[in-house]
Amino acid sequence: xxNLRRFIVCGxxxxxxxxxxxxxxQRILWEQHVGKVIFEDLVQIANIxxxxxxxxxxxxxxENNGKEVKLGEMKRNLNIHWETLDxxxxxLIRTFLIFRVERTxxxxxxxxxxxxxxxxxxxxxxxxxxxxNKTEDVFFxxxxxxxIAENLICTTIxxxxxxxxxxxxxxxxxxxxxxxxxxx
Numbered sequence: 001x002x003n004l005r006r007f008i009v010c011g012x013x014x015x016x017x018x019x020x021x022x023x024x025x026q027r028i029l030w031e032q033h034v035g036k037v038i039f040e041d042l043v044q045i046a047n048i049x050x051x052x053x054x055x056x057x058x059x060x061x062x063e064n065n066g067k068e069v070k071l072g073e074m075k076r077n078l079n080i081h082w083e084t085l086d087x088x089x090x091x092l093i094r095t096f097l098i099f100r101v102e103r104t105x106x107x108x109x110x111x112x113x114x115x116x117x118x119x120x121x122x123x124x125x126x127x128x129x130x131x132x133n134k135t136e137d138v139f140f141x142x143x144x145x146x147x148i149a150e151n152l153i154c155t156t157i158x159x160x161x162x163x164x165x166x167x168x169x170x171x172x173x174x175x176x177x178x179x180x181x182x183x184x
Contacts (some may be wrong), residue, residue, distance in 0.1 A: 008148055009135060011126025022135050029130035034058065037095050046091055053080055054088050061098055061120045062131050066150045068103065068117050070173065096123050099158045104171040104183060119172060121154040150181060157182055 010016045010025055013033055019025040039051050048054060057078055075085050091100045094119055103117040113139065125148050129138060136145050157170055160184065173180045 005136070005139065008125055008152075009138065011124040011127055013124070013126065016126065020049060024135060026130045029126055033124075034097065034130075037097060039153075042091055042095065046087075048091075053084070054091070057085070057088050058097065059090070059131065062122065062128055064120065065128055066119055066121055066154075068119055068145050068172075071118060073118050095147060097127070098122055099154055101154065101169075101182070102169070102171045104173050121151045121158075123155060123158075125151045125155075153160070154182065157184065 006017070011029060013029060015032060016025045016028045019028055034055075036134075038054050042048050042054065043051050060074065060078060071085070075082060078085070089098075089100065093100055099118045099121045101121065103119075128134070128147070128151070133159075134144070138148065154170070161170065170182055170184045173183050
């Protein structure tokens with residue numbers, strides 16, 4: 001088993017790598033790295049009264065991982081207020097569960113104008129695999145692998161930008177002729 005294949009399935013979480021069986025790995029990924037952040041850490045630190053709403057938001061992001069999402073639709077689908085949506089997204093970003101990539105309306109990088117559309121990516125693709133109970137079978141699903149590849153690229157860019165180029169923002173561009181996944 002190559003390390004890349006193992007990383008895609010198990011992620012970058014050492015406790016998941018220590019588990020010998022698939023069910024234990026998935027449980028560790030979901031319970032220890034998502035459940036603990038949402039239902040323990042954020043409930044205590046951010047005083048969240050409805051952690052299930054935050055969990056629903058996170059699962060919505062997983063289901064739409066790497067897809068363009070309209071924030072207004074997201075708000076309506078989840079039936080939450082703008083302030084709550086904004087606050088919860090901020091929590092998920094600050095706890096390193098997700099990355100947010102905004103859509104730019106122009107190709108000219110110096111004159112970026114933002115739209116109300118965004119893409120969300122998980123900070124670790126193994127969380128998506130744990131949610132969908134994916135194992136090595138993921139490598140035989142071309143559509144799933146395209147999500148994983150795009151997510152891995154986003155993760156790499158985001159980590160690179162936290163280094164010497166941290167003032168840069170990542171966005172994406174789309175028009176009728178096509179899409180550029182990452183502009184920075």
